[in-house]
Amino acid sequence: MLSIFDLLMDYVQTGRLELDPRLHPETTTFHDSCHYGRKSLQAFGHGYFEEGRWLVRQCCPNYVEMYPNREGNYCCGGGGGLWSVPFHEERVFHGRFKARQIRNCGARRVVTACHNCRDQMEKSLRKEYDLDVEVVYLWELLARSLAAPGRRSSGGSR
Amino acid sequence: MIVVQIGRLAQQLGVHRNTIRNWIRSGKLPARGVPGKRYLISEEDFHKLCHAFGLDPESIAVRRIPMKADQESPPQEPSVPLTQLKPRTNLLRASPQWADVCLTCGSCASACPISAVDGLDPRKVVRMAVLGLENQLLESDWVWKCTLCGKCEEACPMNVEIVSLIRAVRGKQPRDRVPVSLQRGLQTCLETGNNLGIPQEDFVGVCLDLADELVEEGWNGFRVPLDVKGARVLVTVNSKEPFADPDDMKFLWKVLHAAGESWTLTTEHWEGLNWAYFTGDDQTMRALVARLVDQMARLECRTLLLPL
Ligand code: SF4
Ligand code: SF4
Numbered sequence: 377m378l379s380i381f382d383l384l385m386d387y388v389q390t391g392r393l394e395l396d397p398r399l400h401p402e403t404t405t406f407h408d409s410c411h412y413g414r415k416s417l418q419a420f421g422h423g424y425f426e427e428g429r430w431l432v433r434q435c436c437p438n439y440v441e442m443y444p445n446r447e448g449n450y451c452c453g454g455g456g457g458l459w460s461v462p463f464h465e466e467r468v469f470h471g472r473f474k475a476r477q478i479r480n481c482g483a484r485r486v487v488t489a490c491h492n493c494r495d496q497m498e499k500s501l502r503k504e505y506d507l508d509v510e511v512v513y514l515w516e517l518l519a520r521s522l523a524a525p526g527r528r529s530s531g532g533s534r
Numbered sequence: 535m536i537v538v539q540i541g542r543l544a545q546q547l548g549v550h551r552n553t554i555r556n557w558i559r560s561g562k563l564p565a566r567g568v569p570g571k572r573y574l575i576s577e578e579d580f581h582k583l584c585h586a587f588g589l590d591p592e593s594i595a596v597r598r599i600p601m602k603a604d605q606e607s608p609p610q611e612p613s614v615p616l617t618q619l620k621p622r623t624n625l626l627r628a629s630p631q632w633a634d635v636c637l638t639c640g641s642c643a644s645a646c647p648i649s650a651v652d653g654l655d656p657r658k659v660v661r662m663a664v665l666g667l668e669n670q671l672l673e674s675d676w677v678w679k680c681t682l683c684g685k686c687e688e689a690c691p692m693n694v695e696i697v698s699l700i701r702a703v704r705g706k707q708p709r710d711r712v713p714v715s716l717q718r719g720l721q722t723c724l725e726t727g728n729n730l731g732i733p734q735e736d737f738v739g740v741c742l743d744l745a746d747e748l749v750e751e752g753w754n755g756f757r758v759p760l761d762v763k764g765a766r767v768l769v770t771v772n773s774k775e776p777f778a779d780p781d782d783m784k785f786l787w788k789v790l791h792a793a794g795e796s797w798t799l800t801t802e803h804w805e806g807l808n809w810a811y812f813t814g815d816d817q818t819m820r821a822l823v824a825r826l827v828d829q830m831a832r833l834e835c836r837t838l839l840l841p842l
Contacts, residue, residue, distance in 0.1 A: 378767070379840045384789070392793040414684040415697075450647065451683030457812030458681050461713035466679040470647045491772050491842055515842075516785040522792055526752040529794040 379412070380489055381427035384518060388434055394523040395434050404436035405483035407474075407497065408449035409490035423447065424489075428514060432487050435521035442477040450474050452488075454496025468504050471496060475505035489514040535574045537597045538565075546594050547587050574599075626663040626671065626702060635692040636660050642686035642696055652676045656686040656696050663699055668706075677703045678713055682812075705814025712813050720809045720818060727825075728773040728805035738801055740776045744784055756791055758799065761833060765798035768835040770806030770826065772842060786842075797839075800829045806841030 387393040406428050417423030425446040433439050444450070453471030474497065478486060486509050488494050498511035512520075519525075544551045557563035558573065563583065565573040575583075577598075584591040642656040649655035654676040662671050671677070677700050686696045709717060719729040726733075738760060745758040759765060769790070775783045790797050803825040810819035830838055 377838050377840055380842055383767070383839060387789070387793040387795075393789065410681070410683040414688055418684070418687070447688055451681050451685065453647070453681060455681035455683050456678075457713070457716050457809065458679065460715050460719070460809075460812075461678060462715070463675075463679050463713075466648060466651055469651070470679075470681060473647050489842070491774070495774075513782070513785060515789050516782070519785040519788040519792075522788070525788070525792070526754060527792065528755070529792055 379424060380515065381412070381424045381431070384431055384515065385427050388431065388518075392529045393518065394529075395518065395521045396523040397435060397437050397521070399521050400436045400485070400517070401438055402436070402484040403438045403440055403482055404432060404485040404487060405440050405442050405478070405481050406432045407442070407452065407486050407488040407493055408446055409488060409493050410449075410451050410455055412489060413449060414447055417447065428487070428489055431514060432517065435517050436485070436487075440481050440483050442481045442483075450477055452493040452496040452501070454492050454500070459492050459496055467496070468500060471501045472505070475501045475507060478507055478509060479505070484509055486511045487514055487517050488512075535576060535599055536580045537568075537599060538573050538575055538580075539571065540573070547583070547589070626668045626699065626706070632660065632664050632694060636664065636694050637692055639691065641689040641691060642694075645685045645689035646680075647683075647685065648679055648681075651679055656680075656700075659700060659703070660694055660696060663703075668703075671703050672707050673711075674703075677707075701814045703814070704812075705816065707814075716809050716813050719807075720813060720815070723805055723807075723809070723822065724818065727803040729807055729809060730773045730777045732773060732776055734801055737771075737776055737804065740780050741783075741799065744780060744787070748784060748787065753788065753791065756787075758787065759797055760799055761801050762796075762798035764834045766796040766835065767798075767837045767839050768826075768830050768833060769797050769799055769839045770841040771799065771804045772806050798833060798835065800833060802832075803829055808841070 384393075388395065408425060408428070412424040412428075414423060423446070429439070442449070450473040451470065452474050453467050453469075458467045458470070478497070478501075486497055488497070488511065491513075494511050494513055497509075501507060502509065502511065540551050540554050544554050547554075554563065558565045563575070564579055565575050567573055580596070581591050584594060636657075638657065638661065640657050642660070643649045643658070646656050652675065654674065659671065659677075662668070680700050682697050682701060684697050687694070690696065704712070722731045723729045725731070728737075741758045741760060745756055748756045767790075769786070771783070805822075808819055808822045810816070810822060826838060826841075830836075
């Protein structure tokens with residue numbers, strides 16, 4: 377089994393993906409998803425905290441943190457199935473901390489590695505709390521940062 | 535009669551000294567004090583006590599003294615049946631340590647972003663489970679409003695497994711209390727292979743269309759790997775993408791292609807979501823994971839990309 381972080385780190389570190397850090401100069405932050413972070417740390421002894429940050433920095437040199445972060449990070453509010461159930465008000469209420477964190481860090485872009493987090497922040501919190509940000513998937517950021525889009529890597533080994 | 539010392543008996547039964555003192559004081563364990571801080575117990579009461587703890591009375595070393603009373607008067611029935619000594623069973627008490635380890639400090643309640651919603655918070659949930667108020671928990675919607683985010687656990691100084699408890703409550707609620715959308719999605723997934731019931735030919739059609747678009751966008755030679763045997767990595771799909779945001783599928787495909795990865799999608803049971811995690815239904819959760827394992831075997835893939 378591989379997590380998306382393991383896979384992407386491997387590609388970038390072995391040179392199989394070439395990224396251009398000039399394409400995304402806007403201030404960018406990384407959202408720690410509860411399950412890749414706290415939950416994974418508890419269940420598997422490793423929380424994916426640093427990998428996402430490292431990958432984002434390869435694309436976005438202008439990187440800022442939200443506080444608290446890593447183990448102490450606030451949930452987007454859409455986890456646990458809440459994105460898919462009709463407790464709309466509670467979901468948005470939970471997300472007030474995340475919205476405040478995003479606003480306070482001043483980023484224009486939030487990167488996350490979870491579908492749930494991305495949908496909650498992009499499709500709900502952005503509107504409910506009037507946030508001027510775009511929310512993108514980690515792999516989306518990489519796809520949009522490729523130095524030579526469309527070309528297949530020849531370097532690196534399996 | 536049997537001569538017992540409280541400390542020794544407590545050790546033999548694995549209970550606290552005071553527990554035995556309480557039994558004696560309340561009459562639950564008929565015993566007569568004799569000099570030397572010792573007590574006399576009838577043979578029969580001693581047997582009952584041992585049975586209540588699943589112990590063989592013969593295997594416990596005690597001193598017996600013959601007494602006239604043993605033969606003369608029939609042993610008295612204890613006023614309270616000893617079966618009450620059985621450990622209490624509690625549906626939601628996953629760990630016997632909880633009652634002792636929770637400090638009732640409230641750190642979890644302070645950390646939880648939805649504390650006070652519906653008048654509940656994680657500390658109350660833990661206390662309710664410990665105190666046997668499980669019926670109230672099993673009727674509460676609150677456990678579905680929690681996002682299983684783990685902020686509470688992170689704050690807990692005693693490492694109480696609050697998230698597991700909340701998920702256990704979800705799992706023990708009757709299935710008609712599970713939010714309909716989740717339960718229906720799960721049922722659809724069991725029947726059709728994905729949460730939204732997308733037929734196989736539609737899924738394949740979407741994939742082929744997207745691949746054509748990528749070629750048009752300049753990704754020369756891109757082909758979507760469907761059911762490629764022997765690929766290194768099996769990649770699952772989150773059903774909301776082909777259903778609502780198909781273009782989003784292209785991001786990951788571009789990355790995999792650009793990296794020269796050997797990967798494949800499966801056209802059967804390609805769903806990456808496992809909503810049984812949310813509904814607390816371990817059996818279904820396992821069944822859905824087994825499907826992915828089967829797909830890996832079918833396609834001879836060695837690596838699974840953890841569903842996104
Ligand atoms: S896991 Fe649930 S109870 Fe714990 S902090 Fe998050 S929302 Fe609150
Ligand atoms: S933080 Fe832990 S110890 Fe404190 S009340 Fe909550 S569960 Fe109990």
